Amino acid sequence: MDVKSAIETRRAYRALESVPITDEIIEELARSAQLSPSCFNKQPWNFIFVRSPEMLEQIHPALRRGNKWVEAASLIIVVYTKKDLDCMMPGRDYYLFDTGMSTAFLILRATELGLVAHPIAGFDPKKVKKVLGISDEMTVITLVNVGKHSTTNIELLNEQQLKIEEQRPQRKPIEEFIRII
Template identity: 55%
Template sequence: MQLEELIRNRRSYRALEPTEITKELIEETAKLAQLAPSCFNNQPWRYIFVYERETLTELHRALSKGNEWAKAASMIIVVFSRKDFDCDLKKNDIRYYQFDTGMATAFMILRLTELGLVAHPIAGFSADETKTILGIPEDMKVITWVIVGKKSEAETLPDFFRDHQKKSEKERPARKELEEFVFFNKYTNTT
């Protein structure tokens, strides 16, 4: 798949069915995160690839309401970092650890998409419970989980799917128009 097609095909599907997860798949995916750019090449991203059934089941209790669909994950990639793992550009009031971790994670999401898998990032989980279950130190920031599975081809969706979730299985949620986020040469106030 060409890059443009890959980006167009990526979707945050929620109806998932089991798929086999291997160490080779994990390493291959992680090797692409490894190549992401980062401030001063600091590589602030950290990942726990959870695919053993017992630990997956433990993580279910950290899911927020509305994310019950994620219990069908074959793998959950827990994405975390720490503020001081990356540049703190005081001059511009920016810390880059979340930005750089996001870029590396996007590379992984695209590769998983290319392999025919769903890789759906979520924020709806308890970071504290995640840390307790996985033994992540208190001073880390759990940034996202990426829910990995195979898109279900079943005709009907589980009952607990909410209306917007049912809708977004069929069509991609609307996007802002380019005029709302693209500026040419200088900023123009559009609000």
């Protein structure tokens, strides 16, 4: 799969079925994140790959309503960072930007491996930090939920989420967010 196809294929699907999460898969995802660019090569990102069923179960109570579908994920990647791990310039802190780029690389590689990798903001970071022993000073910016796309395992989805499975949510027209001069 080339990069264009990975970008076109990636979707934030919510209907997931379980998939074995091998060490090789984790290494591939981590390697893709590792090669992402960052300001002064600071590499501010941190990831915890949660695949043990016991630990996954401990994270589930941190999910916001509407994210029950995450309970079918085979892997939850907890992404965290903090401001002083990256460049800090007047009015421009780069830690979330660089961590986001690295996460995007990881998501695209997961797509290429035939997996769904769906980032969410709908969770309680305090609860996640407590379960995983992540220090208070860190920002847990997203959980990336990984599984295999299913067309049948839909019990955890609400009606609206079911509809979205069928068709990618609409994007703004390109003219709205670019200027060519």
